Amino acid sequence: MEQRLRTEAKTLLEQDKVDYIIGFEPGILKFTTTPLITKDKDDIDRLVINSFIANNLANFLTELKGRVGIVAKGCDSRSIVSLIQDNKVAREDVVILGVPCPGIIDLSKVEKLVGKDRDELDDIAREGDKVVITTDGKRNEFSITEALFDNCLGCELPTPQEYDILLGEPTSPVAEIAASQTQIARLKEMTPQERWEFWKNEFSRCIRCYACRNVCPACFCQRCFVEETEPQWALPVPKWQDNLLFQVVRNIHVAGRCTDCGECERACPVNIPLRSLTKEMYDIVSDLFQFKAGMDKDAPPLMTHYEQEEAEDLVR
Amino acid sequence: MTKKINKRDIGKLLTQWNQEFAIFVPSKEGDTTKMTSWDGKDVSFLDWYRNTVIPPKASFFPPLEEMFHFQKNKGSYDLELPASDGQKKLIFGIRPCDAKALAILDMIFKDAYEDPYYLSKRENTVLVGLGCTNPYDSCFCTSLGSNPSDSANVDIMLTDIGDQFLMEAITDKGKSLIANTSGLDDATEADEARAKEAQETSYRKVTKRVDTKDIEERLLSCFEDQDYWEKVTAKCISCGICTFLCPTCYCFDINDELVKRQGVRFRSWDSCALPIYTKMPMENPREEKWQRVRQKVCHKYEFYPMNFDVIACTGCGRCIRQCPVNWDITQILASLPVKV
DSSP, X not given: OHHHHHHHHHHHHHTTSOSEEEEEEEOSSTTOEEEEEESOGGGGGGOOOSTTOOSOGGGGGGGOOSOEEEEEOHHHHHHHHHHHHTTSSOGGGEEEEEOOOXXXXXXXXXHHHHTSOGGGOSEEEEETTEEEXXXXXXXXXXXXGGTBOHHHHTOSOSSOSSOSEEOSOOOOOOOOHHHHTHHHHXXXXXXXXXXXXXXXXXXXXXXXXXXXHHTOTTOXXXXXXXXXXXXXSXXXXXXXXXXXXXXXXXXXXXXXXXXXXXXXXXXXXXXXXXXXXXXXHHHHHHHHHOOOTTSOTTSOOGGGOOOGGXXXXXXX | OEEEEEGGGHHHHHHHHHTTSEXXXXXXXXXXXXXXXXXXXXXXXXXXXXOOSSOGGGGTSOSEEEEEEEEEETTEEEEEOXXXXXXXXXXXXXXXXXXXXXXXXXXXXXXXXXXHHHHHHHHTEEEEEEOOSSOOTTOOGGGGTOOTTOOTTOSEEXXXXXXXXXXXXXXXXXHHHHHTOOSOEEOOHHHHHHHHHHHHHHHHHOOOOOOOTTHHHHHHHTTTOHHHHHHHHTTOOOOSHHHHTOTTOOOEEEEEEEETTEEEEEEEEOOTTSTTTTTTTSOOSOOSHHHHHHHHHHIIIIIHHHHHSSOSOOOOOHHHHSOTTOOOHHHHHHHOOOOO
C-alpha cells in the first residue's frame, strides 16, 4: 500500500495534477507518525501507511490554496465529503488517496495493557486480529480490539466510499460497537446529578488550549464563537463552567459534520473524554434525522437544510 | 551535609514536613499528571512518576488566577485583593528541568515589573528536587546546560540510590530544613559513590540533542526565510498545547467577569500560537501560522537569551510529547537554513 501511495503521489505532483500532497511520515518519537504536507516530490519517499496514522488530515484542506492529493482513512474521507457538502472544499480540487483502514492503535491503551510507557516498549506489531507488544525482549499478545481507539471499534466506514485512488483492498469494520461505547454507557447509567459532577470534574481540568477545536475538520469557522467579545458568549478563561459551555456549543456546531474520527479526544492534553459528547451527538443526529456526516457529497448539509415533515416533533 | 532516607520512610518525612508546609506531590487524575496537594498518605507516585504533564509552573503561575474582586460603588469601584493564604509550601519531587524553568521565570517576573502574584508564592516555597532515573525519549536537558541530576535550582536534591534517596541540602533554606528534620541518616562515602554512578547512568539515558552553538545568530540569519518557516510549520494546528505546557512560557491574558454590579478580574494563560493572541488591545502582528511558530522558537532561543542571557527552554520535551501532530522543536533547530 505504501509503495503504491508513493508512486501515485509522485505521479500526481509530476503531472501537475495537484499542488500539494498531504500524507503521513514517521514521527521522531517511537510509534508515531506526523503529517507531511509538501509540494516537493523529493519528500514523497518519506510517506508511510501504518497502524499509527491517527491524524485526520482533512483538517488541513481548508487552509491550503490549490489542488491537494490527500491520504484519507474511512473517517477522514467522510470529513472531506462533509467539507465538500459545506462548500469549504471543491471536489475537483482534491484527489483522495483512499486507505482502507483496519483501525488505529491507541498508545494509551497499549501502555495500560503492559504497564509501561510508549518509549519503554521495543515494538508494537499488528498481526491479524492480534497485537503483539514486545517489552524487554518478551512478546505480549492481546486481541487487537484491546488496543484500538474507541472510535475505530465503532467504525462504520473503514474503507473510504469517496475516493479517486483506492490504495488497497476494501476492509470490513472491526465492529466492536459495544466496546466503542464503554465510557458513554457508563455515563448513561449515572443519575443526572452524578453526570453533572462527572463533567464538572472533567472540565475543571481543561486549560483552553483549543486543540480539540483546532484539530477538528468540522470546526472551520473563521472566528469561533468563543472568541467573540460582543456579545461575549463564554469567558475566554479556563473556568469549568465556561469550558463546559464552550464544548457543548462546539458540539452543537459540529452536529451533522462530526464523523466520529476521535481527533478531539486524542488531541486533549488533559484527557477529557470529549468523544463521549461528540459520539452521543452523532447518534442523536443519526436517530433524529437519519443523517450520517460525510456519506454523500451531493446531500445538503444537515443544519442548513429543512424539510417540512421534520417540524412535527422538532419545532414546538 | 549529605543525608539519606529509606524510600519506605518518605510518607513519614512528608508527614513531618506537612506540619510546617503545605506539601505538593506528583498526582494522577485519570491519565493527566500534575503537582497537587498531598493527601497525607499516598506516596505511590514514587512508582510511576517520570514527569508531570502540567508543569510545576502552574503552582506559581496557575492557568486561572483571581487578581481581585471589584464592586461598582456609585461612580467608583471597590477593590478587594484575594486573601493570601500565607501558607508555606513545599514541592516534593520537582525535576531539574522544571526547577530550572522556575529560575528562568523568576527573571521575567521580577524584571522591570515585580509580579506580586507569582513572587509571593515563589518566595514562600521550598523546592525538593528529585533526579531522573528514567528520562523520556523526548528529553534533551543535557543540551541546555543541565542534566537529569542537576541540583542548581532546588533547595534540597534527592538522588535515587536503590532502596534509599541520597539527600543533599543545596541552599540555606534547604540546609535549615534538613537540620530541623528528624529520622534522616548520614550518607556514607559508599552512598555518595552510588549516587554518582546513578547520576552518570541517567545522564547517558538522555539521547536527544540540540545544537545550541551560535543559535541566536543562526535564528537571526533565517528570520526572513518565509519558505523555510512555512514548510516546517505547515502541520501546526495553532493550538496552545506546546506553550501552555511549556514550563518557561509565561504569557497571560486578563479578563473581567462582571455580573450585575460586581465582578472578578482573572488572569489566565495565553499563547503566541493562538491566532487571537493580542487581538484585544490591537491586531495580532503575527497573522500567519508560520510567523507564530517562528515567534515561539525565536522567543526561546533568540530573544530570551538576548534579554536574560539564558535560553528559555530546559529540554523537558513536553512540547514534543504532547503535540497532537508530533511537531518537534529539535528538528527545527537542526534544520535551520543557515546563511553564512
